[in-house]
Amino acid sequence: MASAAYHYADAYEVQKRGERHALFTNIALGTTAALSAVSISLLIRDFVARPSSVEQQEAAAGIHRPRRRGFRIGARPVSGGGAVILSLPF
Secondary structure, eight states, rough: OOOOSSSSHHHHHHHHOOOOHHHHHHHHHHHHHHHHHHHHHHHHHHHHSOOOHHHHHHHHHOOOOOOOOOOOEEEETTEEEEEEEEEEEE
């Protein structure tokens, strides 16, 4: 139902403003998600790379063992975007 107080141009401007706000929100959420993924990957990498107390004691005693490198994280391009690869030994 049309109103005499409002015209199509007014409604169109409100629609365009809403679409612009939605676009800005999507960009902000996407950026937040990407930065969160980077932060989590760096946290996991730091947690895994930190030597345990046993390793510290062995290093102080002069015992050197090869480190087990089972945890891996990486990124790969795929058609239509990218993929984060997380590999954990179990």
